[in-house]
Amino acid sequence: MLSTVFPLIYGLIFMALLWQAFKVMGRGFSAAGKPFNASDSRRDRTGKVTIHPELLDGEGRLTEEDLLTVRFSDDDEDKPADRSSE
Secondary structure, eight states, rough: OOOHHHHHHHHHHHHHHHHHHHHHHHHHHHHHHHHOOOOHHHSOOTTSSSOOOBBOOOTTSSSSSOOOOOOOOOOOOOOOOOTTTT
């Protein structure tokens, strides 16, 4: 009895998993074909404005302090930096 039912169950599960795999791949292929828009990337998935926790002070308000920024390139320089002395 089990030897006749097992291939049927195995085949049904295999077909269901194969169908799911094609559905997932189809969503990936359709997403890859869409152009990347800056307006879509700025939209939050929740629909609400999200503020990074480090920008809040102890009372939960947006901080007014100057923020430290770091630049890792010399984009604003007219000439490349001389790094031979390093």
